[in-house]
Amino acid sequence: MKDLTKIFHALLGVVSMILTSLIALGRWTWRKIKSSKWLFRSLLIIIILILLFFLVAFVGFTYEENWGRYSWNDEELSDKVEARAFANGKYRVYNKATGKYTTPKVDWVSFPTEGDSLVVYSLNDKRGYLNANTGEIVIDAEKHNYSRAWNFSNGLAAVMVDDNVGFINADCEVMIPFQYEYDYTYGYEPTFCFVFHDGYCEIRVEDDKLGVIDTTGRWVMQPIYDYINAFAGYDYMLVVNDDKQGLIDDQYNFVFPVEYDDVSVVPDGFVLTKDGKKWQVDMDGNIVEPFMYDWTTYLNYPIGYDEDGEIEYAFSDYLQYEVGDKYGLMNRITGEPITPAVYLDINMLSKDLFEVKKADSYSFVLMDKNGNEIHE
Numbered sequence: 001m002k003d004l005t006k007i008f009h010a011l012l013g014v015v016s017m018i019l020t021s022l023i024a025l026g027r028w029t030w031r032k033i034k035s036s037k038w039l040f041r042s043l044l045i046i047i048i049l050i051l052l053f054f055l056v057a058f059v060g061f062t063y064e065e066n067w068g069r070y071s072w073n074d075e076e077l078s079d080k081v082e083a084r085a086f087a088n089g090k091y092r093v094y095n096k097a098t099g100k101y102t103t104p105k106v107d108w109v110s111f112p113t114e115g116d117s118l119v120v121y122s123l124n125d126k127r128g129y130l131n132a133n134t135g136e137i138v139i140d141a142e143k144h145n146y147s148r149a150w151n152f153s154n155g156l157a158a159v160m161v162d163d164n165v166g167f168i169n170a171d172c173e174v175m176i177p178f179q180y181e182y183d184y185t186y187g188y189e190p191t192f193c194f195v196f197h198d199g200y201c202e203i204r205v206e207d208d209k210l211g212v213i214d215t216t217g218r219w220v221m222q223p224i225y226d227y228i229n230a231f232a233g234y235d236y237m238l239v240v241n242d243d244k245q246g247l248i249d250d251q252y253n254f255v256f257p258v259e260y261d262d263v264s265v266v267p268d269g270f271v272l273t274k275d276g277k278k279w280q281v282d283m284d285g286n287i288v289e290p291f292m293y294d295w296t297t298y299l300n301y302p303i304g305y306d307e308d309g310e311i312e313y314a315f316s317d318y319l320q321y322e323v324g325d326k327y328g329l330m331n332r333i334t335g336e337p338i339t340p341a342v343y344l345d346i347n348m349l350s351k352d353l354f355e356v357k358k359a360d361s362y363s364f365v366l367m368d369k370n371g372n373e374i375h376e
Contacts, residue, residue, distance in 0.1 A: 276340030
């Protein structure tokens, strides 16, 4: 223990001597520097330059962090115009042909719709419009009280004032009055809502129903539907109301009324589902496939017990087929349906007797091989 104490004291003495020497060297160097005006001034200039360097670097970093360019977020509005991004989340519209900015810093800029060049921009939570081909502001956001706005399409644009939406033209004239309420608290905003496509525009009214107007504001389809959406790759749109489906063409004419459980568009026609039946028609409405289903399951019936007491089953002549989320009975041999797919479950009790679960009452009933319900 005494040896360790001696070693510690020796190390402490060495450290103390080193520190004393450094302090003495520093004082001697400072006296020499002070005694030489040239050396003192040179050192002072170097220190000032170092401080200036760090100050400039700090200012530059702060500027880039808060106001500098974020070029990787730039967006092309047209061949000649782009929205240039800045670090504070703002954008300025830049005309590449003239090499000049055409707008102050704005909150955001939208993309033009096909066939129209006027696009929405936002400044201080107000909306205006600029020309995507020149970058010039056409309708000044600060001069109008548009709290929401949609791109121009077919020469008209939807804008919102005091929670109501109307339509203006490029001269800021009201063409369709502010009569549509904007409220999607309980619903969704359709892709085409408040934007015209080929002369038609979807509108959602206050009771959360969808309709379609033309460019004069006339209702082409009354606002009584829950859902309207285009089929990808086809000139048809699905219409849904109260869980029933229909189909309209691109001119909003009904191809099939809203009375089917499911409507699908296929390359050579349409597939329809209604009341547990599924079939395909051609483009003219002629039936080309009278009986279709999603998939099938084999049905077997019990014939007794094996020597281990396990139930033995025999392979039957029937299949359970599915349409949507319900089941029907079909003949495996002929491929013909015996019942529509209206049951929640089907089980075989014997070679010619079935047990089915009804969708309306959730009760089980007995059914014979011809599909007749014989006992509940």
